[in-house]
Amino acid sequence: MxxxxxxxxxxxxxxxxxxxxxxxxxxxxxxxxxxxxxxxxxxxxxxxxxxxxxxxxxxxxxxxxxxxxxxxxxxxxxxxxxxxxxxxxxxxxxxxxxxxxxxxxxxxxxxxxxxxxxxxxxxxxxxxxxxxxxxxxxxxxxxxxxxxxxxxxxxxxxxxxxxxxxxxIPVCSAWWTKHKYPVKDFYTTDACTGCGKCARVCPLNNISIKDGRPVWDKPCTHCMGCICNCPNEAIEYGTITQVKEKYNINKYVRKYI
Ligand SMILES: Cc1cc2nc3c(=O)[nH]c(=O)nc-3n(C[C@H](O)[C@H](O)[C@H](O)COP(=O)(O)O)c2cc1C
Known part of the structure; x- marks a missing residue:
């Protein structure tokens, strides 16, 4: 399997x-x-x-x-x-x-x-x-x-x-995981419909929908599931993602997905 x-x-x-x-x-x-x-x-x-x-x-x-x-x-x-x-x-x-x-x-x-x-x-x-x-x-x-x-x-x-x-590596990785995955910079734009997909794909059950919008809590692992699976590309992270493509393989292939 x-x-x-x-x-x-x-x-x-x-x-x-x-x-x-x-x-x-x-x-x-x-x-x-x-x-x-x-x-x-x-x-x-x-x-x-x-x-x-x-x-x-x-x-x-x-x-x-x-x-x-x-x-x-x-x-x-x-x-x-x-x-x-x-x-x-x-x-x-x-x-x-x-x-x-x-x-x-x-x-x-x-x-x-x-x-x-x-x-x-x-x-x-x-x-x-x-x-x-x-x-x-x-x-x-x-x-x-x-x-x-x-x-x-x-x-x-x-x-x-x-x-x-x-x-x-385990020491660095543990330190990074503890200190370098802040959630404060995640936010949604007006394109957000409150569909809740971001909450459903979060492996850590870290996102809840309040007043029709996602709210991020800790712990976050920065997996990119929320921001890169939003059907409306309505999630941003500070100013960084405003100029970057939100990667998802389904933009590039149809088979095996
Ligand atoms: C939090 C985070 C840390 C990452 N660290 C590394 C890394 O140390 N080295 C690397 O080559 N890629 C790193 N990546 C890239 C991912 O491993 C890579 O894009 C992976 O194929 C994503 O798989 P997925 O689409 O199945 O989630 C990182 C990605 C994320 C989100």
């Missing part, structure tokens, strides 16, 4: 390709994460987990979820990380340690360089459209090759993660 979390569609796209090419099914973990549902997930085929990289590591809320989630049936687990730089930092080592503790077989990981969705971070410039399409096309091919390896029971040969990465 292919399981995924995806805020802006990159990981969902990859999960759906792998599911189709391995004759398996893909399941979105959003509902489980939001509701704290850790009831066992059963699969006779290997588990494949696809997720984004946040601050060169697994998203902290996703690690917490995986630690609590029970898995039954097949004991093999593969990871596929989507990121804007193709570098997943300590993600592979965290994933391995979580599944080693469950007594499952960590079968390796694959890094895929997808378009960067971190639109509220002004350190990242907009990618131009040909580059976005190019990355998606390359990753489609890599996902098909990854699926071939998984179907044949092989291992994914992820990059070697050094001791420095294993020790330093």
């Amino acid at each position: 292919v399981l995924y979390f995806s805020a802006t569609g990159n990981s969902k796209f990859i999960a759906n390709i792998i599911a189709q090419k391995t004759d398996d099914k893909a399941e979105n973990l959003l509902r489980r994460i939001r509701s704290g549902d850790y009831s066992p997930i059963r699969s006779d085929k290997p588990f494949v987990i696809v997720c984004p990289v946040y601050v060169v590591d697994l998203p902290i809320f996703f690690m917490d979820y995986l630690r609590k989630q029970e898995f039954e049936g097949n004991r093999d687990v593969y990871f596929v990380f989507t990121s804007g730089g193709g570098y997943s930092g300590a993600s592979g080592s965290h994933a391995k340690s979580i599944f080693d503790k469950k007594g499952m077989n960590f079968m390796g990981f694959k890094d895929l360089k997808m378009p960067n969705n971190y639109v509220v971070n002004d350190h990242y410039a907009d990618l131009d459209k040909p580059e976005i399409k190019n990355r998606i096309r390359n990753c489609l091919h890599e996902a098909v090759m990854t699926a071939d390896i998984i179907r044949s029971g092989g291992r994914l040969r992820g990059r070697h993660i050094t001791l420095i990465e294993k020790t330093l």
